[in-house]
Amino acid sequence: MIALEGLCKSFGGAPVLRGVDLVAERGENLVVIGASGSGKSVLLKCILGLITPDAGMVRWKGAALGPDNRADFLARFGMLFQGAALFDSMPVWRNVAFRLLNARPALPVTEARARALDCLARVGLSERVADLYPAELSGGMQKRVGLARAIAAGPEVLFFDEPTTGLDPVMAGVIDRLIADIVRDLGVCAITITHDMASVRRIADRVALLHEGRIRWRGDVAALGSDPDPVLRQFVAGSPEGPIAPTG
């Protein structure tokens, strides 16, 4: 459903992506892992069009993603940001219903609110939360509201950017379970970037390891622990010794 072909991107002459090839299919969660600074976020932003790649292309449903079809792609897209990225000037329910209220034609306010409440219930949040502002919520609740916003318009594609960063282990488990359920129930094409290996094992169908700007390893989540690749082994073990050099 989404295919990356030879994606390259440099910043100030320093290459971050050096020809990334990757395919994500409908109904699966492809988890991209990699060390900090390995280019995972750049990869997501290239797909979204927030960063223009120097070379290569992104295909969606077989067609090259560009100015002609990006609006169509984004209309079928939802994303959970690392810090939730909720709009702090509006209450929770308006955050969740943002796309519905600003679509053309826009959904009537009462209908949009009802849809927002359904989505909040889907992520385990009560109606009481709907009229609070994001600053009044805990980090875990903000992530769940972000998840509700991502699914509010019935997306075909979902991106999760470091979904468990900054959460306690219990809340991380809650978010992971919600992500796994949503991907399975909605049958969407999901791409997650993370370096939380516990999370990877809970939500991934397939895994790709990004290292030095290229996909170093890809395979089923079940093969993560048994592959002899030294980079993968170091990353999975979280060992300071090995071919992955700390950035900076």
Add this chain to the structure above:
Amino acid sequence: MTATGALAALGRAAIGALRAVGRVALFAGRVTARLWMPPFHGSEFARQIVAIGWLSLPVVALTALFTGGALALQIYAGGARFSAEAVVPSIVAIGMVRELGPVLGGLMVAARVASSIAAEIGTMKVTEQIDALVTLSADPLRYLALPRVLAATLTVPVLVAVGDAIGIMGGWIVGVERLGFDARGYLRVTTEFLEAGDVVSGLVKGAVFGFIVAVAGTYAGMRSGRGAQGVGQATKAAVVGASVMILAANYVLTEAFFSA
């Protein structure tokens, strides 16, 4: 440093400043072009009318009141040197309406609004809220910049008009209470002396200054660097940029309206 080196440095600074002006102008053009492209975010526009216009009223009114009073005292003292104390009402009126009302109003709005816009949008950028807008199919220029630019362009002339009236009132209070002018006579001279062109030029200046303030704030916010320092620098750049552009635009507009 040699003379050549100094000239080269001056040239680089001038080219840098021109580039910055060009980038801001292109940004302003991209925002303005969206005026004719639906959708228009009416609720965000209404929110900005209140935030930029209504909430700036106290600071603009107080500035105008004290400026009008001080102007009356200065003109009286200066006019006394050649026995022209009677010009106080007419000079206060023309000074407030043509120059001090719009310029001081614009600068006060720049301090209050450009900083607030830059800080808000800069924080939104740092916390990925602007990226989130894109992923939710909302154009950040249309959703964030256009309502602010439009609201400031429409409300600052109203603030200027209110400031003009309050500034003249400040001059009237000082003129009557401290300088011994007749209350009715002061107002009669003011209304007889002012022409429609004086008022219109001030309101046009207000609209241009409002546009500059909002463009400077949104531009700086959207180019904000990372972290608290980046947002702080964006805020400073917005206020300094807006203030300098207001003063430059004021000279150009004054030339256009009043040059012989």
